[in-house]
Amino acid sequence: MAIAKSERLMNLALCLLGTRRPLSKRELRGSIEAYLEASGDDAFNRMFERDKDDLRELGLVIETVENLEGETGYLARRDSNRLPPITLDAEEAAALGLAAKVWQQARLAGAASGALQKLRAAGMPEAGDSYDIQPSALEPRIPVHEAAFEPLMLACRDRRPVVFDYRKGNAARPETRQVEPWTLECWRGHWYLAGWDRDRGAERVFRLSRITGKVRSRAGAFTAPVPDVVTVRETVESWAGETATRSARIRLRAGCGYPLRARAQAVTEGGDGWDELEIPYGHGLDAWLVEFGPDVVVLEPADLRADVVERLRAVAKG
Amino acid sequence: MAANAIDQTRRMLSLVTYLRERPGAHVADVARAFGITEDELISDLDVLPMCGTSFRGGDLLDIDTDGDRIWWHNPDDVAEPLRLAADEATALLVAARAVATLPGLRESDRDALLRATAKLEAAAGEAAGASARLSVTFESEGGVFAEVDRAISERRRLWVRYYSPARDELTEREVDPIRLFAVGHTYMEAWCRLSEARRTFRLDRVAEIRILDEHAAPPELELRDLSAGLVQPSADDPEVVVEVGPGGRWVAEYYPHDRAEELPDGGLRITLRTPDPASLRRLALRLGSDGRIVAPPELADSARTAAAAALAAYEGV
Numbered sequence: 270m271a272i273a274k275s276e277r278l279m280n281l282a283l284c285l286l287g288t289r290r291p292l293s294k295r296e297l298r299g300s301i302e303a304y305l306e307a308s309g310d311d312a313f314n315r316m317f318e319r320d321k322d323d324l325r326e327l328g329l330v331i332e333t334v335e336n337l338e339g340e341t342g343y344l345a346r347r348d349s350n351r352l353p354p355i356t357l358d359a360e361e362a363a364a365l366g367l368a369a370k371v372w373q374q375a376r377l378a379g380a381a382s383g384a385l386q387k388l389r390a391a392g393m394p395e396a397g398d399s400y401d402i403q404p405s406a407l408e409p410r411i412p413v414h415e416a417a418f419e420p421l422m423l424a425c426r427d428r429r430p431v432v433f434d435y436r437k438g439n440a441a442r443p444e445t446r447q448v449e450p451w452t453l454e455c456w457r458g459h460w461y462l463a464g465w466d467r468d469r470g471a472e473r474v475f476r477l478s479r480i481t482g483k484v485r486s487r488a489g490a491f492t493a494p495v496p497d498v499v500t501v502r503e504t505v506e507s508w509a510g511e512t513a514t515r516s517a518r519i520r521l522r523a524g525c526g527y528p529l530r531a532r533a534q535a536v537t538e539g540g541d542g543w544d545e546l547e548i549p550y551g552h553g554l555d556a557w558l559v560e561f562g563p564d565v566v567v568l569e570p571a572d573l574r575a576d577v578v579e580r581l582r583a584v585a586k587g
Numbered sequence: 588m589a590a591n592a593i594d595q596t597r598r599m600l601s602l603v604t605y606l607r608e609r610p611g612a613h614v615a616d617v618a619r620a621f622g623i624t625e626d627e628l629i630s631d632l633d634v635l636p637m638c639g640t641s642f643r644g645g646d647l648l649d650i651d652t653d654g655d656r657i658w659w660h661n662p663d664d665v666a667e668p669l670r671l672a673a674d675e676a677t678a679l680l681v682a683a684r685a686v687a688t689l690p691g692l693r694e695s696d697r698d699a700l701l702r703a704t705a706k707l708e709a710a711a712g713e714a715a716g717a718s719a720r721l722s723v724t725f726e727s728e729g730g731v732f733a734e735v736d737r738a739i740s741e742r743r744r745l746w747v748r749y750y751s752p753a754r755d756e757l758t759e760r761e762v763d764p765i766r767l768f769a770v771g772h773t774y775m776e777a778w779c780r781l782s783e784a785r786r787t788f789r790l791d792r793v794a795e796i797r798i799l800d801e802h803a804a805p806p807e808l809e810l811r812d813l814s815a816g817l818v819q820p821s822a823d824d825p826e827v828v829v830e831v832g833p834g835g836r837w838v839a840e841y842y843p844h845d846r847a848e849e850l851p852d853g854g855l856r857i858t859l860r861t862p863d864p865a866s867l868r869r870l871a872l873r874l875g876s877d878g879r880i881v882a883p884p885e886l887a888d889s890a891r892t893a894a895a896a897a898l899a900a901y902e903g904v
Contacts, residue, residue: 272637273592273634274592274596275591275592275595275596275599275634276634276637276638278592278593278596279596279599279600279634279635279638280637280638280639282596282600283638283639285646286641286806288651300639301617301635301639323593323596324596326592326593326672326674326854327596327597327672328669328670328671328672328673328714329669329672330670335826339746341794347667349670350667350669350670351667351668351669352667352668352669352670352710353670353672353709353710353712354710355704355706355707355709355710356706357703358699359694360699361699361700361702361703361706362703363699364681364683364696364699364703365679365699365700365703365707367686367696367700368680368682368683368685368686368700369678369679371686372678372682375737376674377674377677377678378678378704379593380672380674380675380677380678381675381678381679381682382594383594383597383598383601383675384623384671384675384678384679385622385679386597386598386601386602386605386622386758387601387623387668387669387670387671387675389601389605389621389669390604390608390669391604391668391724392600392608392668393609395619395620406711406820407689407692407732407736407768407769408687408766408767408769409685409686409725409767409769410768410770411682411685411723411766411770412770412771415612422720422721425720425721426674426677426717428675429843431803436836440833440853441833441852441853441854442853452695452719452721452722453720453721453722454721454722454723454724455685455722455723455724455771456723456724457724457771457772458772458846460769460770476840478840488700499861500839502724509758524756524757525755525756525795526755527755527757528750528752528792530739531756531794552608555682556873556875557873558873559872559873559875559897560869561755562868562872562893562894562896562897563893563896563897563899563900564755565897566897566900566901574901578898578901579874579875580872580876581872581875581894581897581898581901582894582898583875583876584871584872584874584875584890584891584893585891585894585898586893587879587887587890587891
């Protein structure tokens with residue numbers, strides 16, 4: 270039976286961590302059973318390179334050193350791989366335990382529990398060590414449904430430029446975009462990417478659910494600086510019409526339209542079964558008001574009134 | 588299976604350090620501390636004795652178990668605590684920062700989280716840098732949240748005035764809260780005594796809330812698995828078909844659906860199921876010239892009628 274990959278990785282990790290001098294590929298091949306069983310040099314080389322990458326993903330710092338004979342050697346120095354001292358009390362441990370559960374994405378969920386395991390190994394108290402802590406009843410979850418998330422997360426981390434097809438909100442066809450990815454932000458349950466659009470020569474925000482097809486990363490890293498503050502939220506708020514600068518006056522049937530009342534700047538009861546409201550007027554208000562059908566009448570401004578009437582006509586025509 | 592091998596290796600590296608500090612540890616305790624099943628732990632313990640501790644070979648890890656307790660007999664320098672990987676630091680730091688922003692979080696929990704985050708940033712060193720590439724904000728309504736949280740921990744019943752967008756109305760009901768969760772917005776799962784059923788309430792739609800003196804007595808329920816999404820229509824729910832132009836493609840992003848077929852004009856034909864098709868009248872009105880309801884016909888009619896009634900108010904003025 271083939272030797273399990275985890276056993277092979279574990280052997281390589283322990284060898285590299287245990288040695289005080291760099292070990293050559295030849296020495297490693299000779300001492301790890303799975304490598305001895307590899308069929309041929311090519312198979313071994315591919316396996317070895319992949320294993321090194323995997324261990325680096327797991328956080329191992331593996332140094333490459335050339336020895337006197339010009340042969341490449343590898344080692345994972347204790348000093349550069351040791352977790353610095355960290356002392357967490359039971360409350361802090363419980364808080365991190367809650368935080369580690371929020372990811373609903375396999376890679377990050379695995380990484381978060383891996384981090385907790387390392388901290389436990391380093392002496393972090395366990396939940397059972399203290400019985401008087403009652404955690405909050407809250408269960409926060411971070412949803413990640415977008416296939417583009419993982420490749421973009423890695424590209425942001427490694428500063429690799431990416432190419433993807435993107436369909437803007439109301440566009441019929443997707444367009445290919447070339448982007449230097451800066452950050453990913455989750456807001457109101459949706460993920461957004463902020464970055465530099467190479468073709469447009471400008472900062473852009475992309476909604477991950479509108480990326481169609483695969484995210485391909487380009488060779489090499491980009492070197493242009495990533496700004497300290499990226500304004501994903503402001504951009505998305507302006508899409509959502511939340512950066513209103515004007516206000517509108519509407520009539521609203523009594524008892525209806527609670528969300529409109531909740532954000533109204535002023536409400537006057539009309540006494541005739543209708544109230545008059547002053548509400549913020551930003552992008553998208555016309556579509557929202559139409560949802561309330563015959564329970565809303567726009568008084569002013571005239572352009573909003575005209576937009577609402579036009580939308581209603583379109584629906585009435587069917 | 589590759590992802591499992593990675594996770595298992597990650598876990599085994601921590602396990603050797605952990606076991607070194609706790610000779611004779613119980614299998615059940617170790618599994619709980621690592622958040623894994625006892626079977627998973629046993630399979631790790633099967634692999635570890637096959638692992639050498641030096642390149643010379645021969646020095647295999649000496650760990651054995653009788654299925655109940657675990658013994659470790661190795662030189663002390665074999666297993667030191669390992670630094671955090673970039674992804675590990677990112678996953679934990681981003682999550683901790685996000686949870687710490689929840690307005691309704693208890694102050695003691697928030698303080699603990701902030702202290703832990705600072706310590707973690709220091710211990711992670713350079714690996715913490717990548718965590719700046721991700722951020723998450725939860726939406727939550729502080730006041731309402733705190734009341735629900737208190738009601739759950741004190742097992743008390745709640746009175747709420749709740750807004751239903753489907754009917755555009757506020758209803759008053761008594762509920763027995765079960766849990767709070769945040770997926771984008773913050774929600775309360777509760778047993779609704781009005782409808783005698785489990786209901787999910789979005790906290791920003793709670794217009795008013797009061798904690799009652801009565802004890803909450805929700806029936807024993809199996810918690811729903813939220814990973815499949817909040818809205819899980821049943822196969823018996825009636826079908827609604829919506830055709831949208833390019834400007835209405837957002838419907839497919841916001842409404843869970845069975846099918847979305849491309850149309851030649853760049854639009855979509857979306858088929859979804861809902862227990863209450865009338866609740867989609869709002870959608871039909873909102874779409875305007877960007878889309879129309881194909882089925883059921885009553886829904887399309889009710890949108891047309893509502894639009895005509897709304898237009899009448901503009902004619903006289």
